[in-house]
Each structure stands twice: as C-alpha cells, then as structure tokens.
Amino acid sequence: MSEKKVPPADVARADAASRLLDRQLSEEWKEEDEAQLENWMDASLAHRVAYWRLEAAWEQTDRLAALRRPMRETPAQTAPTRNWPFFARIAAAVVVVGALGAGAAFYAAEPAAKTYATEIGGRETITLRDGSQIELNTDSSVRVALSNGERKVWLDKGEAFFQVRHNAKRPFVVIASGHRIVDIGTKFTVRREARGLSIAVTEGKVKLESSDAKLKPTLLTAGQVALADANSVSIAKKPVEELSTELKWRNGLVEFRYSTLAEAAKEFNRYNRNKLVIADAQAAKLTVVGTFGTNDVDAFVRLAQRVFGLHVVQHEDETVISR
Amino acid sequence: MADTPDNNRDIANAQGRASVNLREVKEWFVREVLPLESALIHFLHHNWRNQADIDDLLQEVYMRLTAAAQKEIPAQTKAFVFSTARNLLIDRVRREQVVPIEAVADLDALGVAIDEPGPDRSVMARDELRRVQAALDRLPPRAREALLLRRVDGLSRAEIAQRMGIGEGTVKEYLSESVCALADMLYGETDIARRRP
Numbered sequence: 001m002s003e004k005k006v007p008p009a010d011v012a013r014a015d016a017a018s019r020l021l022d023r024q025l026s027e028e029w030k031e032e033d034e035a036q037l038e039n040w041m042d043a044s045l046a047h048r049v050a051y052w053r054l055e056a057a058w059e060q061t062d063r064l065a066a067l068r069r070p071m072r073e074t075p076a077q078t079a080p081t082r083n084w085p086f087f088a089r090i091a092a093a094v095v096v097v098g099a100l101g102a103g104a105a106f107y108a109a110e111p112a113a114k115t116y117a118t119e120i121g122g123r124e125t126i127t128l129r130d131g132s133q134i135e136l137n138t139d140s141s142v143r144v145a146l147s148n149g150e151r152k153v154w155l156d157k158g159e160a161f162f163q164v165r166h167n168a169k170r171p172f173v174v175i176a177s178g179h180r181i182v183d184i185g186t187k188f189t190v191r192r193e194a195r196g197l198s199i200a201v202t203e204g205k206v207k208l209e210s211s212d213a214k215l216k217p218t219l220l221t222a223g224q225v226a227l228a229d230a231n232s233v234s235i236a237k238k239p240v241e242e243l244s245t246e247l248k249w250r251n252g253l254v255e256f257r258y259s260t261l262a263e264a265a266k267e268f269n270r271y272n273r274n275k276l277v278i279a280d281a282q283a284a285k286l287t288v289v290g291t292f293g294t295n296d297v298d299a300f301v302r303l304a305q306r307v308f309g310l311h312v313v314q315h316e317d318e319t320v321i322s323r
Numbered sequence: 324m325a326d327t328p329d330n331n332r333d334i335a336n337a338q339g340r341a342s343v344n345l346r347e348v349k350e351w352f353v354r355e356v357l358p359l360e361s362a363l364i365h366f367l368h369h370n371w372r373n374q375a376d377i378d379d380l381l382q383e384v385y386m387r388l389t390a391a392a393q394k395e396i397p398a399q400t401k402a403f404v405f406s407t408a409r410n411l412l413i414d415r416v417r418r419e420q421v422v423p424i425e426a427v428a429d430l431d432a433l434g435v436a437i438d439e440p441g442p443d444r445s446v447m448a449r450d451e452l453r454r455v456q457a458a459l460d461r462l463p464p465r466a467r468e469a470l471l472l473r474r475v476d477g478l479s480r481a482e483i484a485q486r487m488g489i490g491e492g493t494v495k496e497y498l499s500e501s502v503c504a505l506a507d508m509l510y511g512e513t514d515i516a517r518r519r520p
Contacts, residue, residue, distance in 0.1 A: 006382075006383075006386070008378075008379055009378035009379045009381065009382035010378060012382060013503065014499075017499040017502055017503055018495070018499060020502065021495050021498050021499055021502070022495075024473075024498075025473075025479070025480045025494075025495065025498070027479065045385075045386040045389050045390060046382050046383075046385075046386055048389065049352070049382065049385035049386060049389055050382070052349050052352055052353060053357060053385075053506055053510065054502050054503065054506050056353045056357055056506070056510075057502055057505040057506035057509055057510070058502050058505075060455050060505065060509060061455065061459070061470065061474045061505065299453075299456060303456075307471070307475055
C-alpha cells in the first residue's frame with residue numbers, strides 16, 4: 001500500500017485557495033486544467049476537503065446578494081456569469097403582483113365556509129381536518145368548506161401552497177379567479193396576479209378547469225406552471241430548481257435571479273407596509289441577483305445603496321430610491 | 324502534522340471501495356458537515372490540550388468523514404461527525420501519547436448533546452444570509468473591494484488589477500485572503516477566537 005503524505009492543514013488550504021482562484025479567474029478553463037485539478041484532489045483527501053470548503057464559501061458570495069450594476073465601459077459586464085444556467089435568466093420574468101383586492105372576490109354562497117387570512121408580511125400554515133395543509137403567503141385569504149362529498153377552498157386573495165391528502169371520493173378543489181383546480185394527489189401553489197391566475201405543480205397532478213366551462217380542462221403535472229386568464233391557459237415546463245425559487249416564501253425568503261430593481265421592489269412590497277419606490281427609470285432597470293428575508297428590506301436597501309451607489313430617502317410609509 | 328501510515332491505509336481502502344459518487348459526497352459535505360464546523364472546532368478545543376493542532380485535527384476529521392461517506396453517506400450526520408472526531412482523538416492519544424487518556428474520558432458525556440435535532444433549516448438559511456453580509460463587512464477593505472469587483476461586478480482579473488491599481492498576482496492574493504476569511508467566518512467561527520495565522 002503506498003504511503004501518501006498528508007499535507008498540514010494550512011498548506012492544503014493555501015494550495016486549495018490558489019487553485020480555486022485560478023479556476024474562478026481563468027478566462028478559459030480547459031479540460032486539461034480540470035483534469036489537473038482532479039489529479040491534485042485525488043492526491044490527498046486533505047486537498048479535496050480543503051477545496052470543497054473554500055469553494056462552498058466562494059459560492060455563498062453569489063447566493064448572498066450579487067447585485068449587478070450595468071457598468072458603462074466594461075464589456076466583461078455583459079457576459080453571462082459562469083454557473084448561471086440559462087433558465088435562471090428567464091426566471092426574472094416571473095414576477096410578482098401583490099394581487100390586492102383587485103377583482104373583489106366573488107363569494108359563492110357556501111354555508112359552512114371558514115375564512116383564514118394573513119396580513120402584509122404574514123405567513124400561516126393551516127392544517128385541515130382531513131390532514132391536508134394550506135400555507136398562506138403574505139396578504140392572502142382563503143375560505144374553506146369541507147363536506148362529505150367535496151373539499152372546497154376559495155383563494156380570494158394572494159397566494160397559497162397546497163399539500164393535499166388525496167381522496168378520490170372526496171375531491172379537493174381550489175377555486176380562484178373563475179378557475180377550478182382539482183387535485184389528483186399532489187402539492188401545488190396557486191397565486192392570483194393582475195395578469196391572471198398562476199398555478200405551479202411541484203408534485204403529482206392537478207386538473208385545471210374554468211368555472212364556466214368555457215375552456216377545455218387541462219391536466220397539469222409536476223414541473224408545469226400554468227397561467228390562466230378568462231380566455232386562455234398557457235403552460236410552461238420549468239426546472240424544479242426554478243420552481244423552488246418561486247416557493248422560497250414558504251421559508252420566509254425571496255430569491256431574485258436577474259430581476260430588475262423594479263421587479264424586486266414590487267416583490268418586497270408584497271411583504272412590507274413601508275413600500276419601496278424606485279423613483280427613476282434608469283435605476284429601475286438595474287439587475288438584481290440574490291436571496292433575502294421577505295421582510296429584510298433594510299438589508300436590500302443597504303446593499304442597493306452601497307453597491308449601486310443609489311440615493312435613499314426614508315419616509316414614514318415609503319422608501320424612495322433614486323440615482 | 325503528518326498522518327500515520329495506518330490511517331492512510333484506511334483512507335486508501337475506503338477510496339478503493341468507493342461506491343458513492345464524489346458529487347454526492349461533496350453535496351453532503353457542504354450541506355450537512357460544513358454547518359457543523361463551529362461546533363466541531365468547539366469540541367476539539369475542549370478536548371485537546373495542544374491548541375496548535377486544531378486545524379490539522381479538523382482536516383483529519385474531514386478526511387475521515389469523506390472517506391467514510393464514499394462508502395455510504397451516513398444517515399445521522401451530526402452523531403457521525405462527533406463520533407468520528409471522538410475516535411480520532413482517542414487514536415491520537417493512544418498512538419502519540421501526547422495527552423493522558425483521561426483527557427478524552429468524558430467524551431461519552433458529550434454524546435448527549437449530539438443527538439439534539441439540528442437547527443431548523445429555514446432559520447439557518449436566513450441566518451446564513453445575515454452571516455454572509457456580516458462576514459463581507461469584516462473583510463479587510465482591499466480584499467473586500469477585490470471580491471466585490473469580481474463577484475458583484477463580474478470584472479476579470481486584469482480589470483480588477485487596473486481598477487485597483489495593483490498587479491494581477493495581488494488580485495489573486497486578495498481574493499484568496501477573502502475566500503479563506505469568509506470560510507472561517509461562515510463555517511468555523513465559534514465564541515472561541517480562532518487562531519488562524
């Protein structure tokens with residue numbers, strides 16, 4: 001058995017840092033470079049663990065709050081960052097309207113319906129008698145009516161994530177904006193937005209119908225996201241990673257992946273009473289990447305201030321950001 | 324500190340029998356082991372007399388964990404991490420006789436704390452965010468500037484050098500310094516001050 005020499009920790013670490021940065025800074029990382037790195041890691045587990053550890057820290061800085069400013073004269077800026085898959089950029093388009101009372105809910109007469117609601121910045125998990133769970137996001141409200149034949153939930157406002165105990169004899173139906181979403185054993189999220197009703201299925205299947213039977217029923221499966229308005233339904237398939245980005249609110253977080261500052265502000269405004277106002281069009285177009293607590297708007301504003309050099313004025317009920 | 328031949332053989336054997344792919348081991352290591360680093364350092368500090376050995380002990384615990392995980396990812400990470408650390412200390416005591424064996428006699432008592440459930444993940448995630456921000460603020464100013472130019476503005480090494488008026492070699496040094504300090508602050512920091520050079 002060959003005797004491998006284990007380097008002291010500080011040596012392994014310095015070496016790992018140097019190699020990690022060569023890889024991160026190299027304009028053109030070639031296969032042979034990768035092979036060389038692999039060889040080095042194979043040479044000792046000490047190398048490997050030191051490298052993994054530093055790489056994890058390096059990646060945290062991306063996750064944190066890489067706020068990107070368009071830099072006037074640096075062409076490197078326009079190049080997409082390594083490691084960001086293409087779809088991450090599409091996700092930025094998926095945004096965010098705190099569907100306030102718009103289209104005041106149509107209350108069908110239902111005797112035993114019970115109402116649950118959250119305030120701005122609130123979040124609540126409701127466990128129903130049948131074991132199904134509803135997680136309400138900020139500023140949202142549902143009515144629930146359980147009968148022997150059927151379980152009905154009206155999403156009157158906002159957004160909710162459903163985990164349904166399936167029972168074929170007792171269908172679980174979510175009703176919102178003129179649509180019915182019928183569970184077929186599943187987890188899904190429903191959100192009322194200005195542009196329509198958005199439904200994302202993370203597990204199992206649901207059937208989407210329009211209440212007036214104008215649209216043909218559509219079956220949605222895991223990974224599918226539907227956007228439905230009165231006249232049409234559009235369906236997109238999304239990678240699981242991206243769906244989980246949109247469900248970060250369940251852990252009290254928002255994630256931005258190449259959103260504009262305006263979009264990010266809108267998203268924060270769903271969760272906070274003090275509203276962010278982006279006062280000029282140029283600042284509104286700055287691109288934002290990062291994860292924040294839904295009510296940690298202060299951290300976001302601080303970073304915007306520091307990284308973009310923006311001007312911030314705090315008022316009692318709003319925070320105005322400008323150049 | 325050089326390792327003993329016995330131990331190297333264990334690791335080499337483990338690699339020979341590897342059945343879990345490295346990507347999974349890495350994911351496990353980053354997701355479940357690194358968050359325990361500060362607790363682990365704490366544990367080593369309390370149970371090892373020579374404080375200068377801590378970094379090497381930590382490295383060796385990580386090596387043992389990684390070797391074992393290549394055979395099978397442990398189901399109970401926390402318990403596994405601390406029993407690995409404990410076994411390492413016992414091995415060291417026996418082989419090197421650098422501390423009396425009593426020094427590690429009460430390690431079993433520490434096992435009690437090991438079975439506690441880990442922190443709530445969502446709380447951890449929020450906590451981490453704050454920690455990354457705080458850690459950034461504590462980097463030396465030049466090192467932080469280099470890191471932000473790279474990670475936030477996406478500048479190349481040459482552009483950073485130009486902007487900061489330094490050589491490209493220094494850019495790399497600053498970034499190395501940043502990433503090492505960040506890793507310590509994010510994973511390793513305990514209430515005991517670290518003594519990294």
